[in-house]
Amino acid sequence: MNSYVEAVNYFKGNNPEDIVKQYGTPVYMYSEEKLRKQMKAVAQVITKYPYTANYSVKANTNLEILKIALSEGINCDAMSVGEMTLLLKAGFPKERIFFVPNNVGVEELQFAIDNGIMTSLDSLSQLETYGELNPGGKCAVRINPGVGAGHHEKVVTAGKKTKFGIAEEDIDKIFEIAKKYNLTIAGINQHIGSLFMQPDPYLQAVSNLLRIAHRFENLEFIDFGGGYGIPYHKLDDEAEYDMEDFKKRLEPILDEFVESYGSTPLFKSEPGRYCVAESSVILGRVHAVKQNSGKKYVGTDIGMNVLVRPSMYDSWHDIEILRDGKPLSRENLEEISVCGNICESGDLLAKDRQLPVGIEKGDLACVLDTGAYGYSMCSTYNSRPRPAEVLITESGEVKLIRRRETIEDLMKLF
Numbered sequence: 001m002n003s004y005v006e007a008v009n010y011f012k013g014n015n016p017e018d019i020v021k022q023y024g025t026p027v028y029m030y031s032e033e034k035l036r037k038q039m040k041a042v043a044q045v046i047t048k049y050p051y052t053a054n055y056s057v058k059a060n061t062n063l064e065i066l067k068i069a070l071s072e073g074i075n076c077d078a079m080s081v082g083e084m085t086l087l088l089k090a091g092f093p094k095e096r097i098f099f100v101p102n103n104v105g106v107e108e109l110q111f112a113i114d115n116g117i118m119t120s121l122d123s124l125s126q127l128e129t130y131g132e133l134n135p136g137g138k139c140a141v142r143i144n145p146g147v148g149a150g151h152h153e154k155v156v157t158a159g160k161k162t163k164f165g166i167a168e169e170d171i172d173k174i175f176e177i178a179k180k181y182n183l184t185i186a187g188i189n190q191h192i193g194s195l196f197m198q199p200d201p202y203l204q205a206v207s208n209l210l211r212i213a214h215r216f217e218n219l220e221f222i223d224f225g226g227g228y229g230i231p232y233h234k235l236d237d238e239a240e241y242d243m244e245d246f247k248k249r250l251e252p253i254l255d256e257f258v259e260s261y262g263s264t265p266l267f268k269s270e271p272g273r274y275c276v277a278e279s280s281v282i283l284g285r286v287h288a289v290k291q292n293s294g295k296k297y298v299g300t301d302i303g304m305n306v307l308v309r310p311s312m313y314d315s316w317h318d319i320e321i322l323r324d325g326k327p328l329s330r331e332n333l334e335e336i337s338v339c340g341n342i343c344e345s346g347d348l349l350a351k352d353r354q355l356p357v358g359i360e361k362g363d364l365a366c367v368l369d370t371g372a373y374g375y376s377m378c379s380t381y382n383s384r385p386r387p388a389e390v391l392i393t394e395s396g397e398v399k400l401i402r403r404r405e406t407i408e409d410l411m412k413l414f
């Protein structure tokens with residue numbers, strides 16, 4: 001495809017140059033239409049049994065996006081007091097928040113207890129702490145189903161080589177601790193990792209978790225975690241994750257469980273990326289074009305502080321080049337590395353990428369699929385304030401949903 005933004009009318013008739021004139025670069029630009037479409041899709045993953053999708057907000061915690069999730073009727077999972085506070089501020093009632101922390105101190109657990117938020121404990125050690133803080137209470141435990149998956153070893157969160165969850169062989173110890181503190185284990189959850197395009201490892205982990213679930217009595221819910229992938233290679237026409245096929249393969253596994261368990265718990269999943277990744281592009285300005293030892297570099301203001309995924313995981317993000325707000329043709333391509341303005345040689349958005357011939361200073365780089373783990377992983381490295389975020393509403397209105405950070409904001413902390 002020559003241009004994704006053009007094919008889907010991403011800017012809804014707005015000229016991106018007008019948007020950056022008003023809000024500057026780099027800027028995250030979200031599509032409300034895409035956000036709602038993806039959230040509707042995750043809400044339908046299981047239709048035969050009671051089910052809720054929990055949007056995993058670590059992917060993106062912009063308050064307006066949380067309010068969109070609230071209005072779409074999906075629930076959320078949180079990883080920290082910060083995320084729980086944002087969800088409460090967005091208007092989520094406590095019943096619609098699930099706290100799934102890892103190695104937290106008593107203050108964070110106490111915050112969830114004080115606010116009546118269901119919490120999952122990720123180790124026997126944390127379960128013990130929870131029991132001391134909230135004897136007689138109700139909680140969940142995170143199980144490591146022994147299977148992991150993901151786009152990079154840094155995002156595989158189950159299996160024998162990760163820090164997450166409680167191993168199957170320790171389940172008796174869960175019951176001992178629960179008994180000691182009179183805790184009710186209301187639910188079990190897992191998360192095997194992030195970004196798979198084939199559902200097989202996930203389905204295997206679902207089967208494993210459901211087998212393990214038989215050891216727990218009267219579970220109120222079973223949460224299978226997130227990880228559904230999105231097509232990051234859109235310009236090469238990569239297909240979407242096949243949700244329909246996934247649903248068809250998941251259902252018989254649930255049927256078998258419901259029949260043998262004797263009651264039907266609430267099923268949950270925790271998609272982050274799938275809800276938000278495709279709903280954002282970053283627009284950044286090309287400030288330099290240079291040759292270094294025969295290699296061509298295009299230098300932009302989209303540094304690794306703005307989008308860390310390429311430097312951190314070698315992640316691929318498609319890039320379009322816009323001139324006067326219109327995508328350059330991809331008919332004639334040349335090899336180019338696109339980099340940011342950070343003082344690190346790893347500050348590369350795209351290495352040796354085939355991009356349109358003739359990119360010039362003043363063009364806009366438009367980086368696709370940046371809505372998940374984009375802004376939420378931004379930093380102020382090199383003392384660069386974090387970018388602004390704008391939303392293109394369904395009616396095509398452009399709305400600022402987080403102002404750009406300023407140098408004064410950075411100075412306030414001293």
Ligand code: LLP
Pocket residue numbers: 056058059077100155157190191193194195225226227228270271272273274309313372373
């Ligand atoms: N549930 C739990 C407990 C998680 O730890 C995560 C993600 C999710 C759900 C949502 O996973 P998703 O559906 O978004 O794949 N920064 C990395 C991804 C790290 C994911 C961490 N946990 C990236 O940019 O690829």
